[in-house]
Amino acid sequence: MSSDHETIFEDPSTTKGMIERLSAHAYLFVIAALTAGPYLLMASVSLMELGWKPVVPPKVIPEVWGFVNYLDVWLGRTPLLDRGFFGFFVNSLLYASGATLVVLVFDSLAGYAFARLEFAGRDVTFAAVLATIMISPMILFIPVYLMFNEFGLVNTRLGIILPHTISGFGVFLMRQFIKTLPTSLEDAALMDGCSRFGVYWRIVVPMMKPALVTLGIITFITVWNSFLWPLVLARDAALYNLPVALGYFQGQVSTLWAPLMAAAAMTLIPMVVLFVSMQQYYVRGFVLGGLKG
Amino acid sequence: MASESQESSLDLNQSETKSRFSIDNLTLSTQESIQGWLFVLGKIAIILFVIGFPMAFAVYLSFTDSNLVNLPGEFIGLENYVWVLNQDVWWTSLKNVFLLGGIVIPTNIIFSFSTALLLREKLRGSTLYRVAFLIPVSGPPIIWAIVWKLILFPNEGGIINAALLELGLIGSYLPFLSDTTLALPSVIMSQMWGFGLSMLIYMAALAGLPASVMESAAMDGANKYQKVRYIIWPLMKPTTFFLVVIQLVLVMRMGFGAVFVMTQGGPLNSTMVPSYFIYQLAFQYNSFGQSAAAAILMFVVTALIALISYKPLQSNAEYYQ
Numbered sequence: 001m002s003s004d005h006e007t008i009f010e011d012p013s014t015t016k017g018m019i020e021r022l023s024a025h026a027y028l029f030v031i032a033a034l035t036a037g038p039y040l041l042m043a044s045v046s047l048m049e050l051g052w053k054p055v056v057p058p059k060v061i062p063e064v065w066g067f068v069n070y071l072d073v074w075l076g077r078t079p080l081l082d083r084g085f086f087g088f089f090v091n092s093l094l095y096a097s098g099a100t101l102v103v104l105v106f107d108s109l110a111g112y113a114f115a116r117l118e119f120a121g122r123d124v125t126f127a128a129v130l131a132t133i134m135i136s137p138m139i140l141f142i143p144v145y146l147m148f149n150e151f152g153l154v155n156t157r158l159g160i161i162l163p164h165t166i167s168g169f170g171v172f173l174m175r176q177f178i179k180t181l182p183t184s185l186e187d188a189a190l191m192d193g194c195s196r197f198g199v200y201w202r203i204v205v206p207m208m209k210p211a212l213v214t215l216g217i218i219t220f221i222t223v224w225n226s227f228l229w230p231l232v233l234a235r236d237a238a239l240y241n242l243p244v245a246l247g248y249f250q251g252q253v254s255t256l257w258a259p260l261m262a263a264a265a266m267t268l269i270p271m272v273v274l275f276v277s278m279q280q281y282y283v284r285g286f287v288l289g290g291l292k293g
Numbered sequence: 294m295a296s297e298s299q300e301s302s303l304d305l306n307q308s309e310t311k312s313r314f315s316i317d318n319l320t321l322s323t324q325e326s327i328q329g330w331l332f333v334l335g336k337i338a339i340i341l342f343v344i345g346f347p348m349a350f351a352v353y354l355s356f357t358d359s360n361l362v363n364l365p366g367e368f369i370g371l372e373n374y375v376w377v378l379n380q381d382v383w384w385t386s387l388k389n390v391f392l393l394g395g396i397v398i399p400t401n402i403i404f405s406f407s408t409a410l411l412l413r414e415k416l417r418g419s420t421l422y423r424v425a426f427l428i429p430v431s432g433p434p435i436i437w438a439i440v441w442k443l444i445l446f447p448n449e450g451g452i453i454n455a456a457l458l459e460l461g462l463i464g465s466y467l468p469f470l471s472d473t474t475l476a477l478p479s480v481i482m483s484q485m486w487g488f489g490l491s492m493l494i495y496m497a498a499l500a501g502l503p504a505s506v507m508e509s510a511a512m513d514g515a516n517k518y519q520k521v522r523y524i525i526w527p528l529m530k531p532t533t534f535f536l537v538v539i540q541l542v543l544v545m546r547m548g549f550g551a552v553f554v555m556t557q558g559g560p561l562n563s564t565m566v567p568s569y570f571i572y573q574l575a576f577q578y579n580s581f582g583q584s585a586a587a588a589i590l591m592f593v594v595t596a597l598i599a600l601i602s603y604k605p606l607q608s609n610a611e612y613y614q
Contacts, residue, residue, distance in 0.1 A: 168336075286494055
């Protein structure tokens, strides 16, 4: 992004430019207040050591503040929640990294084949893989639950990870990216008798790193934030991920706002850090996958 | 380039070379086919196991009276579909989700385009605004509902209630989440602020605009609002189409987390959405057959939306070579 692009507003030294900037600030501020305001309130309430009781006028700044709510929630010392968020955090981490690993391996392999190899039924198969993007988990969760029940996969970590690895989006992304790479190096390696897998592993994977980072971040954040599949497949609280724990927790303790907000903040903050710092990678995935098709 | 006289002998040669080549081709392409399938095997296996077979199973279940204790149930034809289509709550849920999409999708486009455009202007504090817009989309949508419940919650008066009461605008607490007219707007309100990702996509598209476009517009003395309306906005058409279509295809999934947290579909089903209806049928009433039928009806609606929006998306993709 160049820093000296044409702007629409007049020079800030002119009156008109000042007015334009002020109105832009007013507009952005209102939207930001509606977007982030509730989260500031969340942060503030989560720090209230004495909890939050709505009074008139509302108190939104902690009188006594500290991290006791975070500690209580993390260790499971909050009434009605006998389990620490530490465990849910570990589960979320396991599900997100497990699914990301599976997606990166299988999607890059498949993406390479769809981009470079001619094989019988390729186009039909690719179309079928793409169509999976449209399939909603709603149609799958009953049969998958019943099937996984038969195979002993309900209430297991593997069972919870599997449905997060089905989307064809990553295959599409990998294929699109590989198609932009020059083939000369691959052709030369094939001539020299390198195997297809050797070409994939030694030449394509190293060149694919930016696309792998993009797909990895998108998958990790999506699985971390996943709610429906863990809700359906984790019958035991020991296997809940953070969003599911949060969903049940808020149902149980609808008036214990301070610990609930601490729990929500702990779920959200790692993803805000990851998303904000990696936003360029994240967007590149959508631009490559969505627009240059 | 063969002359008439040599035709017969050439013909022979050609057929010989042709057959030799075709044998080679066959072996090569068979090899490549096997390799190709080996590469895609892992992904295909997962898709068959978690999508292919379950989809077929879902269709089968939808024609049976399966439930938790009766599995797989008796074949009962279209009875489940008739039952779902005769439920008022099914139609309410469809109406609600389209209302939700009808408000969330246009506001998403308006907020994301306008903020992306304004954040180009090198205003002071741009980074702060950007982070503020990205916070909701970073985390699980269920948190949108939790923080908005904190603001709207009715039992002892949430923050909006407290403020309105202090200002003397209301005499008693408004039951935002338990009143049949206020609950749905409250749920929709909680879903309107997740436009950050669309904003980033617009920003990427705006950054990709050729500088000459803007310069020529400036030279022509184009008024800046006309510049936005008649130059930038039309150039963003493929991006806008992409964002609208993606959200339209996903519209049937909207609101599950919010409804789960804020209202459980109530009061009196006034905030029911199809996804929560299907979930409730399956896991509260254990009525797998009816739930599967509703899920397949939902899938049909999604497929129709995708089918209708596919053509315009295709033609607009041409903008990007």
